[in-house]
Amino acid sequence: MSLFDGRTLSGWHAAPRSYGSLWPGGPGIRTALPELPPDYDALANAHPAHWEVVDGAIEGFQDPALAGYGGYLVSDQSYTDFELELEMRPDWPADTGVMLRRRPDSWHGLQVLVDHRKSGSIGGFFGNGIGSFHAVPFVLDVAHGGDGRPVRLVVEDPGTSLEPMTPDKPAMLTRRGDPQEFLEHWRFEDWNSLRIRCVGDRPTVTTWVNDVLVAEIDLATLQVPHYDADEVAGFLGRSGHLALEVHDNDPRFGEGRWGRGARCRWRNIAIKELFTNS
Template sequence: MKFLRLSVGLLALALTVNVQADNLPKKGKWESLFDGKDLKGWHTYLKAGEPASDKWVVDDGAIHLKEGRAGDLVTDKEYGDFELELEWKIEEGGNSGVIYHVHEDPQFKATYRTGPEMQVLDNERHPDAKQGRDGNRTAGALYDLQKPITMNTAKPAGEWNKARLIVHNGKAEQYLNGKKTAEYPTSGPEWDKMVSESKFKGWEGFGKYSTGHIALQDHGNKVWFRNIRIREL
């Protein structure tokens, strides 16, 4: 009987482990989104098939926006659930962002009309850092939607920051320099409430898409991105 009970117990444990394993995200291989040499795999928003603006350049192994009015740079490919890693730095007083689940359609004139944004900012000098509510426009934050979980994670302007974004199974997490800055659902009642209390209230299409492009924002300031890689979950 002891042997039988032990066998049943081991079987139950094995089934539990298998169930838990089935619930874990199935991670794909890391894919580089930028080889440090050219902008292959990227295009200007709403200009697919055309060369990117010459204001987006490759500079010392990084994608560099050297001046504004270039338009946002977006991936050719669309992504749903994924893990994204990249490094960014911003000029003094600068503003930019990483935007995801962007729906590319002429009815939406900008990437931020549909995609949530992980903020890129010089917190010390740009006024956005003191606007919004409770720091929800500071670097690393889910822009204008959520107070950062960890404040003051960004390095000073001109220094490299490491960002990480995970989107999986209706939830998202954001990290900056190893610290979690945001965690939130990407749909449902809680998400809808967040949107209704933000500048995006009433915006048709905002946050409504579960797949889309990833965008690097042209906010008119010099910004750099490098070591950009992604894996689908």
């Protein structure tokens, strides 16, 4: 079933970039990011990301009037078990992603990362407000051509990382793909496909990029600090919304997270709902 008609944002609604607790009942985001300015919430609400349809694709970008703040494009409908397929074309750098089982009123949910930036992951996972875990199989950087422009993705050099690839991150995954196979199939500055399978009360979520397995996580058996499978399942519920993301520029990364004038693009968004006994 198509979720985007190629002409309008019917079936979706925009929401400002918001933060909340780091896990259900846990402390707020300022525990992890005390450097956020005191007027962050007011500015984020006043200057949310923009979403528009351009040449048959959804484009998301920061507010040109005051860049640095993000937002979400949230599905009106919620979904339980499904396979989601779409095509994506993010600029470099652009920190975006696809949220699953998202609550309608907050940032909480599981995010499939499309962090097309230095130290980023494409196809890994982040637990938005459900433990803030970072489960990724590899991290990426960009190679530059002779004119200094980015020309292709590469596996990041650990010595230059802005966000270290620690052993616990791939250890959270039940399956992880090969970075070289991923790089061989990724088309820089072109369209790439993303397929996501999400099944279960405490779902197992699997991702493929251009039909190459990237990662799989089992939220029923995941054991990391501040994550409780039963508590999160009750908090998120059996179904949730989808959301596309435009990240904000936090003090840590600045425009390395979202370049000035950068856009993310999405098209051919379709879902197959699965009816399982899980």
